[in-house]
Structure formats: C-alpha cells, structure tokens
Amino acid sequence: MHLETAAKMIADASSVTILTGAGVSTASGIPDFRSTNGLWTADEAREYYISNHYFYKDPVDFWQKYKDIFRVKLLxxxxxxxxxxxxRDLEVNGKQITVITQNVDGLHTLAGNEHVIEYHGTLNSATCPNCGSSYDLPHLLTAETPVCEKCVHVLKPDVVLFGDPITEHDKAEQAIQQSELVLVLGTSLLVSPFNMLPEYANSLGKPSILINREPTVMDELFDIVIYDDLSKIVQQLQK
Incomplete structure (x- = not known):
C-alpha cells in the first residue's frame, strides 16, 4: 500500500526535489561510505586525512590518500x-526535477538530469587555490600529485572536505521551497547540515517520501517511509 501511495504522489507532482545519498550509487559499484557496513565506519582516520586541515598540512600525502579512499582512478x-x-526519466516526462545529492561521483549529471545541486562537491574536478584555474578528471590522473599548469600550486579537489564550508545549502532550500514533493533516496540522514533539509521540508508542510535500506533517525518527518533495496523499489515504481 505504501508503494502504491508513493507512486501516486510522484505521478501527481509536477515538481519534485530529490535528495540522494550513497544508496543511489551502490548499484553502479561505488561503495557506500556511511551505511552500517560502509567504509567510513571501518576507519575513522579517513575523516582526518580527507580534511581541509590535512590538505594544507601535507598536500602530497593528502592526494595519495584521497585518490585511494575515493578510488578516483576508477571513476x-x-x-x-x-x-x-x-x-532522468521523470524529467524527460515533463516533471520539474531538482536533484540535491550528497554523492560526489557526478553520475546524476552524467545520467542527464539538468538541475543537480552537488551538495558535497564533485570528484571529477579540482581547482588551484592560488589562481583559481579549474582542471578536469583526466588532468588529476596525470600525476600522483596534480598541480596547476599556470602557477605550479598543488590543486585542491572540488569535493567538500571536512572543515570546508557548505556553499549550496541556501540553493537546496530554495529548490525545496519551489517543489510540490520531496523524495529522499538512499541516505542515512546522519550528515549535517544535509540532514536539515528534510526538517526544512517538513516545516514548510511539503509532502515527502523516504526510501532507504534501513531506518533513519528522521523517519517520523516523512509521510511515507519504505525500507527496502532502492533498485528494487525503483523498478516497481516504474511499473
């Protein structure tokens, strides 16, 4: 019954804001960093190494660990x-879709969604902290430690590192304001301030759906909650 109700809510909404987490990318072979068995739980030191502080302290070792942890060479x-x-099909079929994603793999954009807010940045590029020049993934793979071709400074990845400010939150709230439905997919909702977005939607009275493999601490905020494999549920929604 929950699934049928969710399908009707999605069908009836002309504009949908979709919040996505690691559970959306696991079917592409990308590990879930924060689930119960995710990579982050295996080694808390990763948060130290993937930080703004460590980048400036030891940029050479930072890049080595960054590429290993995020499997950048496999992107x-x-x-x-x-x-x-x-x-993407929801958008092709005429709905106004905004995707707000915690994922840094760039796959929503690659799939063709037009309006993607990469809340935690992207693995697919880096910027020179000295002159502001931007570089794409192939350049990042040319050397162990990628540097700017113009001023030879070590590049800083365009992922939001621990200690970096979140710059997309206001844009994300604006997308929620303008939508008729909020759909949350494949996220544990443990990371702040991303997990403030469902609270914001709730405060505005926006209808909302959560589909996740396991319960979250924010389940009570949603009108519909479905615990199951996201890939399976999406196939059923398509029917």
Whole structure:
C-alpha cells in the first residue's frame, strides 16, 4: 500500500526535489561510505586525512590518500544505474526535477538530469587555490600529485572536505521551497547540515517520501517511509 501511495504522489507532482545519498550509487559499484557496513565506519582516520586541515598540512600525502579512499582512478569505469535513469526519466516526462545529492561521483549529471545541486562537491574536478584555474578528471590522473599548469600550486579537489564550508545549502532550500514533493533516496540522514533539509521540508508542510535500506533517525518527518533495496523499489515504481 505504501508503494502504491508513493507512486501516486510522484505521478501527481509536477515538481519534485530529490535528495540522494550513497544508496543511489551502490548499484553502479561505488561503495557506500556511511551505511552500517560502509567504509567510513571501518576507519575513522579517513575523516582526518580527507580534511581541509590535512590538505594544507601535507598536500602530497593528502592526494595519495584521497585518490585511494575515493578510488578516483576508477571513476571513469563507473556509470549511471537504473536509479539515476529513473530520475532522468521523470524529467524527460515533463516533471520539474531538482536533484540535491550528497554523492560526489557526478553520475546524476552524467545520467542527464539538468538541475543537480552537488551538495558535497564533485570528484571529477579540482581547482588551484592560488589562481583559481579549474582542471578536469583526466588532468588529476596525470600525476600522483596534480598541480596547476599556470602557477605550479598543488590543486585542491572540488569535493567538500571536512572543515570546508557548505556553499549550496541556501540553493537546496530554495529548490525545496519551489517543489510540490520531496523524495529522499538512499541516505542515512546522519550528515549535517544535509540532514536539515528534510526538517526544512517538513516545516514548510511539503509532502515527502523516504526510501532507504534501513531506518533513519528522521523517519517520523516523512509521510511515507519504505525500507527496502532502492533498485528494487525503483523498478516497481516504474511499473
């Protein structure tokens, strides 16, 4: 019954804001960093190494650990899965879709969604902290420690590191304001301030749906909550 209600809510909404987490990308082979068995729980030191502080302290070792932890060399082997394509299909079929994603893999954009807010940045580029020049993924893979071709400073990845400010929160809230429905997919809602967005939607009285593999601490905020494999649920929603 929950699934049928969710399908009707999605069908009836002309504009949907979709919040996505690691559970959307796992079907593409990208590990879930924060689930119960995720990589972050295996080694809390990763948060130290993937930080603004450590980048400036030891940029050479930072890049070595960053590339290893995020499997940057494998990014080119990953592609959108049917969950990404489902969200693109909603847009193709005439809905106004905004995706606000915690994921840094760039797969929503690769799938073709036009309005993607990369809340935590992207693995696919880096910027020179000295002159502001931007570089794409192929350049980042040319050397162990990628540097700016113009001023030879070590590049800083465009991922939001621990200690970096979140710059997209206001834009995310604006998208929620303008939508008829909020759909949350594949996130544990443990990371702040991203997890303030469902609270914001609730404060505005926006209808909302959560689909996740396991319960979250914010389940009571949602009108519909479905615990199941996201890939399976999306296939059922498509029917």
């Amino acid at each position: 080119k082997d990953y592609g959108p899965n049917h969950v990404h394509r489902y969200l």
